[in-house]
Amino acid sequence: MTGKPHNLAEATLIQRLLAGEQDAFEELVKMYHLPMKRVAAAIVGHGEAEEAVQEAWMAVIRHLPGFRGDASLKTWLFTIVGNEAKSRLRKTRREVPLDGVGEDGSLQLLSDRFDATGHWLPAPALWDHDSPEGLLSFEDFRRCLDKVLERLPDNQRAALSLCDMDGLPLEEICNILGVSASNVRVLVHRARLKVYGMVEYYEETGTC
Amino acid sequence: MLSCRELHQQHASNYLDGYLPWRKRLAVGMHLAMCSACRRFLRQLRLVKAVLREKPDATLADSEARPLAARLHAAFRQWQKNTSDRL
Numbered sequence: 001m002t003g004k005p006h007n008l009a010e011a012t013l014i015q016r017l018l019a020g021e022q023d024a025f026e027e028l029v030k031m032y033h034l035p036m037k038r039v040a041a042a043i044v045g046h047g048e049a050e051e052a053v054q055e056a057w058m059a060v061i062r063h064l065p066g067f068r069g070d071a072s073l074k075t076w077l078f079t080i081v082g083n084e085a086k087s088r089l090r091k092t093r094r095e096v097p098l099d100g101v102g103e104d105g106s107l108q109l110l111s112d113r114f115d116a117t118g119h120w121l122p123a124p125a126l127w128d129h130d131s132p133e134g135l136l137s138f139e140d141f142r143r144c145l146d147k148v149l150e151r152l153p154d155n156q157r158a159a160l161s162l163c164d165m166d167g168l169p170l171e172e173i174c175n176i177l178g179v180s181a182s183n184v185r186v187l188v189h190r191a192r193l194k195v196y197g198m199v200e201y202y203e204e205t206g207t208c
Numbered sequence: 209m210l211s212c213r214e215l216h217q218q219h220a221s222n223y224l225d226g227y228l229p230w231r232k233r234l235a236v237g238m239h240l241a242m243c244s245a246c247r248r249f250l251r252q253l254r255l256v257k258a259v260l261r262e263k264p265d266a267t268l269a270d271s272e273a274r275p276l277a278a279r280l281h282a283a284f285r286q287w288q289k290n291t292s293d294r295l
Contacts, residue, residue, distance in 0.1 A: 029277050057280055062287060064284065118213035123244075124245060127252060132259040132262040133262065142263075189221035193217075195259075199259070
């Protein structure tokens with residue numbers, strides 16, 4: 001590794017991997033397998049995602065000694081799985097799906113919250129819990145959150161998690177998913193609105 | 209004049225994340241100055257974003273992680289051996 005390490009914990013993990021420590025491999029797959037699968041699912045669909053990630057892991061092993069640390073380990077892994085999934089898509093299908101965000105009927109439902117002039121109908125109610133820590137401290141809330149994320153379309157889930165959970169910059173998300181910036185923005189917003197809908201319902205009823 | 213519906217469906221996330229061009233940003237700012245419902249909505253959407261950021265990462269279960277890690281470890285050792293044999 002010749003570049004600047006992204007952070008100390010990451011640099012240490014990479015050194016342990018290069019030294020062949022089996023525990024380090026376990027740490028790596030525990031931390032990154034599921035997020036990598038989300039990326040793959042956005043590109044090849046849920047059914048082929050696991051295979052794409054397994055192939056990506058083999059590519060990671062081959063390229064690990066050349067990892068320069070220019071990007072974070074997370075971005076590097078997501079780029080590899082994104083490329084693996086895109087190449088799989090090119091091999092197995094004649095046409096790569098359009099770089100579109102698709103129709104989303106649930107937005108229609110959300111638009112019912114407004115009157116003909118575009119005003120709120122009714123306005124959002126005040127929420128009891130107004131801190132992330134407060135909400136996440138409830139087990140049933142965490143379950144509701146997992147459920148709503150699971151139900152998102154694959155491309156919305158991947159865009160939202162890369163943006164809000166992994167905190168990657170827009171440009172990196174576009175490269176990883178092979179989607180234009182404006183489409184990533186649409187996917188993130190649609191996904192956030194659905195999570196908003198769940199949180200709003202939870203605030204009102206305590207369930208989802 | 210921007211409507212609440214437009215703010216909700218098109219501009220809210222771009223506004224929060226700083227991706228709106230200045231004219232639109234100005235239009236949203238003017239709307240927010242007069243609309244308490246949209247101010248509340250944006251505050252709540254910001255909370256949703258924070259919840260997602262703070263959400264603990266799901267990790268792969270040990271029962272799946274161990275065999276996969278063992279396979280990768282073995283493949284890496286084999287790769288190292290092949291590389292050193294070639295030198």
